[in-house]
Amino acid sequence: MKLVKEVIARFPADVAVLDPFSGTATTTLTAAEHGNSALSFDINPFLIWLGNVKCRSYSVEHLAFVQDGAQQAIGRIPALMKKDNWTPPLFNIERWWSAGTLKVLAALRTGPVEVFGEPAEDRTDGLAWVAFCRLVIETSAAAFNHVSMSFSSETTHHEVEHVADLYLAILDAVLASSGAQLQGWGQVVEVDARAIPEMGRRFGLVVTSPPYPNRISYIRELRPYMYWMKFLEEAREAGEMDWKAIGGTWGVATSRLNGWKPNGKSLPEILTDTVGRIAKSNGKNAQLMATYVLKYFYDMHLHLSSLPNVLEPGAELHYIVGNSSFFGNIVDTPAILTASMQRLGYEDAASVIIRKRNCNKALFE
Numbered sequence: 001m002k003l004v005k006e007v008i009a010r011f012p013a014d015v016a017v018l019d020p021f022s023g024t025a026t027t028t029l030t031a032a033e034h035g036n037s038a039l040s041f042d043i044n045p046f047l048i049w050l051g052n053v054k055c056r057s058y059s060v061e062h063l064a065f066v067q068d069g070a071q072q073a074i075g076r077i078p079a080l081m082k083k084d085n086w087t088p089p090l091f092n093i094e095r096w097w098s099a100g101t102l103k104v105l106a107a108l109r110t111g112p113v114e115v116f117g118e119p120a121e122d123r124t125d126g127l128a129w130v131a132f133c134r135l136v137i138e139t140s141a142a143a144f145n146h147v148s149m150s151f152s153s154e155t156t157h158h159e160v161e162h163v164a165d166l167y168l169a170i171l172d173a174v175l176a177s178s179g180a181q182l183q184g185w186g187q188v189v190e191v192d193a194r195a196i197p198e199m200g201r202r203f204g205l206v207v208t209s210p211p212y213p214n215r216i217s218y219i220r221e222l223r224p225y226m227y228w229m230k231f232l233e234e235a236r237e238a239g240e241m242d243w244k245a246i247g248g249t250w251g252v253a254t255s256r257l258n259g260w261k262p263n264g265k266s267l268p269e270i271l272t273d274t275v276g277r278i279a280k281s282n283g284k285n286a287q288l289m290a291t292y293v294l295k296y297f298y299d300m301h302l303h304l305s306s307l308p309n310v311l312e313p314g315a316e317l318h319y320i321v322g323n324s325s326f327f328g329n330i331v332d333t334p335a336i337l338t339a340s341m342q343r344l345g346y347e348d349a350a351s352v353i354i355r356k357r358n359c360n361k362a363l364f365e
């Protein structure tokens with residue numbers, strides 16, 4: 001938020017802001033707080049839902065309604081515990097939660113469904129569901145480290161009272177941070193950033209952070225939320241969704257890469273050089289990794305080709321990107337994207353290093 005704030009603070013409130021890779025809607029929310037109108041795109045239905053929940057203004061009455069509804073849901077747990085409640089079809093679910101905790105979570109989930117409806121139905125605002133998302137992670141054996149997720153070796157059994165208290169405490173924190181009225185306006189819509197259509201509106205400022213070419217899969221990381229919130233119903237869908245994602249690499253998305261070829265775009269030389277070096281290295285699956293990098297930048301090139309459909313003349317763009325390394329071959333993301341931009345007629349492209357990514361000295365954002 002700090003980075004986004006610094007950029008947006010330089011612009012007047014009547015500049016329309018775009019984030020073509022919304023994620024958790026940081027740009028859109030920050031812009032709306034600053035008084036601007038902002039729109040963001042994503043292809044992940046869970047993130048579109050979450051972003052819209054974050055970018056709404058809530059009245060005091062509404063927050064009280066959510067709190068009452070959650071209390072009702074909690075009251076229903078003892079009765080619901082006697083039933084067989086729906087649990088998400090997550091692979092190896094026993095690694096995430098003990099059987100006992102899962103039963104409590106499943107009963108607790110059924111309560112808000114009765115009160116608020118399913119998240120995807122969007123009948124109410126979703127704040128109670130955001131709290132539930134945090135609850136499932138806090139009661140799980142998963143640890144979200146900086147880059148990726150891991151499991152501790154054992155799950156913990158949580159009693160009904162503990163889960164209920166934790167849920168209400170999390171909900172309190174969510175509600176306490178949802179009362180501010182946004183000065184501006186923000187929305188997240190489903191658009192594939194590789195093929196942005198003309199939309200009848202244009203943006204003077206883009207602040208965004210696309211996926212990095214580092215084989216991290218957003219779908220993989222978001223699985224627990226996506227299954228619990230019913231935005232994913234089976235593993236196959238996860239792979240299909242990741243194939244649409246730039247840099248996606250989960251399940252079928254990786255196997256499809258094998259047969260993938262770029263289609264008639266003239267790509268920058270620095271990209272062909274980088275891909276050639278990776279392909280010729282001795283790494284395991286070197287050719288596949290070379291194709292992964294090629295497809296990542298090909299998709300980013302498609303994105304940059306369709307972006308002018310929604311830009312005002314003279315628009316300013318800020319991309320937070322990361323480099324990566326395959327078998328010791330550095331993929332210089334800023335240089336490759338700058339070359340793509342120049343090829344497509346963008347002016348004054350330049351990059352600065354804002355921070356180191358992790359203990360690997362060569363990785364930066």
Ligand SMILES: C[S@@+](CC[C@H](N)C(=O)[O-])C[C@H]1O[C@@H](n2cnc3c(N)ncnc32)[C@H](O)[C@@H]1O
Nearest residue numbers: 021023024026042043192193209210211245246
């Ligand atoms: C690095 S994250 C964005 C992080 C964001 N700045 C935040 O604060 O959470 C990149 C996002 O791009 C989305 N994405 C990937 N491929 C996309 C595509 N083809 N079109 C639109 N969004 C895409 C992913 O779903 C993910 O949410």
